[in-house]
Every structure is written in C-alpha cells, then in structure tokens.
Amino acid sequence: MTLWRLSNLLELDLSSNFLRGSVPLDVGNLKVLISMDLSNNRNLPSTINGDLNSLIYLSFAENSLQGQIPDSFGHLTSLEFLDLSRNRLSGVIPKSMEALSHLKYLNFSFNRLECEIPTEGPFQNLSAESFGSNEALCGSPRLQVTPCKAGSDHRLNRAWVLMLKCILPAIISAMLLVTLIIILVRYRNSKRKVPIRETSLPxxxxxxxxxxxxxxxxxxxxxxxxxxxxxxxxxxxxxxxxxxxxxxxxxxxxxxxxxxxxxxxxxxxxxxxxxxxxxxxxxxxxxxxxxxxxxxxxxxxxxx
The missing domain is CATH 3.30.200.20 (Phosphorylase Kinase; domain 1)
Known part of the structure; x- marks a missing residue:
C-alpha cells in the first residue's frame, strides 16, 4: 500500500472509518511518525510494530479489541500519549510498559484487565481515571482499585477461577444429561405401567x-x-x-x-x-x- 511508503509522514489519522483487519508490518517504514490515531474503527488488533521509535501519540480507543496487551507496546520509548480505552482487552498490563519514561497520558479504562497494576516508571504518576471500569485490577488505594492480596493467595485465587471456568461447564453439562436421561426413563416406564386407551372398540x-x-x-x-x-x-x-x-x-x-x-x-x-x-x-x-x-x-x- 502506497500509504506505508510515505517515510516522512509525521501524523496519521484513520479514526472513525470502520476499518477492519490488521495493521500491516509496513507501518514500521514510517520512521518519523509521531502521531497515529486509529480510534473508532472495528476489530483492529492491538499489535503495533516496535520500530516506531519516534511515535509520541497513539490511540486505539473504541475498536472492540480483544486479547492481551502485547509486550511490544513497551518498546515505543518516545510515547507520551496512549489510549486503549473502551475495548475488550483482558489479561495483565505488561511490565515492559514501565520503561515508557516519557508517558504522560494513559487510558486503559472500560476494558477487562486483571491482576496488579505495574508500580514503576510512568505508573507512579497515573491517576484512577486511567484504570476505571476494570473490575479485576488491583493495586494502590490511590488508583481506586481493590488492594492486591499476597502473591501466593492471588495465584491461588486465579487457579481456582481458571479451574472453575474449565470444570463448572462440564459438571453442569453432565447434570443436565443425567436429568434428561432420568426424565426419559420415567416417561417410558409410565407409558408401560399405565397404557391409556381411549378406544378398545372400533x-x-x-x-x-x-x-x-x-x-x-x-x-x-x-x-x-x-x-x-x-x-x-x-x-x-x-x-x-x-x-x-x-x-x-x-x-x-x-x-x-x-x-x-x-x-x-x-x-x-x-x-x-x-x-x-x-x-x-x-x-x-x-x-x-x-x-x-x-x-x-x-x-x-x-x-x-
């Protein structure tokens, strides 16, 4: 695509275009790009080329993104503004993002992130607004999230949650199957016991x-x-x-x-x-x- 050959491009705004698919690896050719806005599209992935060392502004807000935040975001060392709000991102916030020393604005709100919020680097100065509506996050009280439990307890709780997610559906399915078999057996037995004939004569x-x-x-x-x-x-x-x-x-x-x-x-x-x-x-x-x-x-x- 010709767009990715514009090596001197400074700003790229493709927001609100109902775009789908993946961001091409050729985006790495935009060596001097400082601003990229891909917000308000559809299902754009959150993967980003780590070669965009000049990138200062990046927005993937409101894209129905799913999955985990990739570690490659921690390689965008010049980043000052990052908005991943209002998606369906899950999993943990990468520790690699603690290296984004220039980051001044971060918005992870309205996702499904979990576990502890990183504490080093730019995370020391972020406010509660950066993490709102992520019910499973834990961290410092100043971020208005649930305090994290001891590491062993937290891992144990996660193990229980994962086990329940895997085992509970199987148990429910088995119970439904057994119930259905019991109902069928009783129905067949009742028909054998009391044959109801409305007419024995022509x-x-x-x-x-x-x-x-x-x-x-x-x-x-x-x-x-x-x-x-x-x-x-x-x-x-x-x-x-x-x-x-x-x-x-x-x-x-x-x-x-x-x-x-x-x-x-x-x-x-x-x-x-x-x-x-x-x-x-x-x-x-x-x-x-x-x-x-x-x-x-x-x-x-x-x-x-």
Whole structure:
C-alpha cells in the first residue's frame, strides 16, 4: 500500500472509518511518525510494530479489541500519549510498559484487565481515571482499585477461577444429561405401567359418552343407582340424555388388575358376537376414571 511508503509522514489519522483487519508490518517504514490515531474503527488488533521509535501519540480507543496487551507496546520509548480505552482487552498490563519514561497520558479504562497494576516508571504518576471500569485490577488505594492480596493467595485465587471456568461447564453439562436421561426413563416406564386407551372398540360401533354425562345419568354415582359390585368395581343403572337406560360398570383403579380387566372385556366384546352377550355402547377411559357403558339387562348380572 502506497500509504506505508510515505517515510516522512509525521501524523496519521484513520479514526472513525470502520476499518477492519490488521495493521500491516509496513507501518514500521514510517520512521518519523509521531502521531497515529486509529480510534473508532472495528476489530483492529492491538499489535503495533516496535520500530516506531519516534511515535509520541497513539490511540486505539473504541475498536472492540480483544486479547492481551502485547509486550511490544513497551518498546515505543518516545510515547507520551496512549489510549486503549473502551475495548475488550483482558489479561495483565505488561511490565515492559514501565520503561515508557516519557508517558504522560494513559487510558486503559472500560476494558477487562486483571491482576496488579505495574508500580514503576510512568505508573507512579497515573491517576484512577486511567484504570476505571476494570473490575479485576488491583493495586494502590490511590488508583481506586481493590488492594492486591499476597502473591501466593492471588495465584491461588486465579487457579481456582481458571479451574472453575474449565470444570463448572462440564459438571453442569453432565447434570443436565443425567436429568434428561432420568426424565426419559420415567416417561417410558409410565407409558408401560399405565397404557391409556381411549378406544378398545372400533370407533364406528362406539358412541361418545363423557364422564360428565355418566355422572348426570347416575345422579352422581348415587348409591340408589347402584345395582351391584364385583371384583374390579361397581355397576350403576343410569339414564342417558336420550332416555336410554344403560348399565355403567365403573372400575376400581386402586386394583392394578382393573386396568387389564377393562382391556380384556373390550377385546372380547369387540371380537365376539352372541345373542346372550351384553352389548357395549361405549367406554369412558381417563387417567383417573375408567368405565364401560353397556346395555341394561333387568335382573341380570354383569359379573357373569
């Protein structure tokens, strides 16, 4: 690029241009460059050529930079102004920057930097504004950051944090997987235990009768309508809304065999035709209520 061949260029301002990509190594050709402003762009990397020994002003502010501040910044020995604010920089501030003896303005605010702020060189004269909104930084109380703990404790805490970052997601994933397996197993077992059949007879031969209609027909399953009891439940006489008189056989669901009895009777009634068999009019099968609705036979028994 022709721009990087301008060896006598003193100032370079490419701010607010939505630039992307990396700063070419050819920037090192600008030997006398004293000011470079690349702020307000997009994703420009924070790496800078250490040959820019004349550089006094450098701004990478508001560039969505990620990663750590490179040690090469410590080689810009003429630097007086450095702005890396409002990025996503993480990690520690390089100790090499203590060599920037001419540095008068430094802005690392609104990043994700951590650990101890260097204490030598220009850092002795910097204020709290240089490091604001970096919650994990520690250092001198005058910088309004958390005081640093003893070196061993600090390293131990960092080790715990790193371990939690690695292990905690794996533990959570394993727990979610186990929970999902338990739910699937319980669901499959529940389907095996209580097979809910809404129809054991062909729909074409079946009249739809609701639980509410059966309750009305038997006056709330009143004892006055009770005609008999058997091994698996009770039989009530009822009158449907069309004035048809029926026998309602209500199964006792506390008896496990009652489920099989309902299925068995439906299978038999569906496959067998005989003039002495009671005609099945309908079934009502819910999770908490199961009944057969049959043709009423005066003086007969549904248990025979």
């Amino acid at each position: 729909l074409a031969t079946w009249r739809r009768i609701s639980y509410y209609e059966l309750r009305v027909a038997t006056d709330g399953f009143n004892e006055s309508c009770l005609t008999g009891t058997g091994t698996f439940g009770s039989v009530y006489k009822g009158t449907l809304s069309d004035s048809a008189t029926v026998a309602v056989k209500v199964f006792d669901l506390r008896i496990n065999r009652a489920f099989r009895s309902l299925d068995s009777e439906c299978e038999v009634m569906r496959s067998v035709r005989h003039r002495n068999l009671v005609k099945v009019i309908s079934t009502c099968s819910k999770e908490i209520f199961k009944a057969l609705v049959l043709e009423f036979m005066p003086n007969g028994s549904l248990e025979k």
